[in-house]
Amino acid sequence: NAGVTQTPKFQVLKTGQSMTLQCAQDMNHEYMSWYRQDPGMGLRLIHYSVGAGITDQGEVPNGYNVSRSTTEDFPLRLLSAAPSQTSVYFCASSLTGKNYGYTFGSGTRLTVV
Amino acid sequence: QQQVKQSPQSLIVQKGGISIINCAYENTAFDYFPWYQQFPGKGPALLIAIRPDVSEKKEGRFTISFNKSAKQFSLHIMDSQPGDSATYFCAASILPRQLTFGSGTQLTVLP
Numbered sequence: 001n002a003g004v005t006q007t008p009k010f011q012v013l014k015t016g017q018s019m020t021l022q023c024a025q026d027m028n029h030e031y032m033s034w035y036r037q038d039p040g041m042g043l044r045l046i047h048y049s050v051g052a053g054i055t056d057q058g059e060v061p062n063g064y065n066v067s068r069s070t071t072e073d074f075p076l077r078l079l080s081a082a083p084s085q086t087s088v089y090f091c092a093s094s095l096t097g098k099n100y101g102y103t104f105g106s107g108t109r110l111t112v113v
Numbered sequence: 114q115q116q117v118k119q120s121p122q123s124l125i126v127q128k129g130g131i132s133i134i135n136c137a138y139e140n141t142a143f144d145y146f147p148w149y150q151q152f153p154g155k156g157p158a159l160l161i162a163i164r165p166d167v168s169e170k171k172e173g174r175f176t177i178s179f180n181k182s183a184k185q186f187s188l189h190i191m192d193s194q195p196g197d198s199a200t201y202f203c204a205a206s207i208l209p210r211q212l213t214f215g216s217g218t219q220l221t222v223l224p
Binding site for chain 2: 033035040041042043044045048058090092101104106107
């Protein structure tokens with residue numbers, strides 16, 4: 001089925017470890033973004049991309065890197081995991097017109113111990 | 114700084130009742146106001162959305178009411194059903210499409 005695919009679904013990291021959360025979409029969406037979801041805080045934007053080769057920071061970018069080498073993939077890298085990065089991470093994609101909603105992946109639940 | 118404030122944090126409604134969730138925004142440049150529904154273990158899914166040139170939009174049992182002068186908008190769920198039990202997020206955006214989300218409302222519809 002078409003959509004946004006996130007891997008892994010669950011991950012436990014030790015403090016200081018690095019890892020990459022994968023996100024892929026097959027809908028030819030130009031716009032992709034990463035959000036983190038924490039209780040009582042809604043979803044906060046980490047990084048976003050309006051097309052291949054173009055990325056920008058969102059509200060909470062510290063400790064995270066992204067790249068967009070293809071239209072389909074938008075990986076999120078944790079450089080040195082910290083307990084404060086324990087969260088559920090969602091990738092979303094959209095066409096860039098005014099009337100298109102986001103399609104979200106099913107999320108990655110990350111625990112940093 | 115939270116640009117979209119959502120209330121209540123949780124809501125319990127009897128089956129058949131009306132669920133009302135409210136949001137207020139600060140940035141008058143926002144030009145797109147969607148509502149998302151999220152079930153446990155799933156990603157949010159677009160439910161309904163409105164543009165600021167319209168005061169109300171209805172899709173089935175779901176209605177958005179929009180008050181531009183008050184910078185407020187709300188979601189009304191008519192004839193609420195147990196299957197509507199989920200977390201609801203309001204959001205707002207300006208081009209190029211970064212969504213700012215409210216903090217969420219956990220809705221429970223009792224059978």
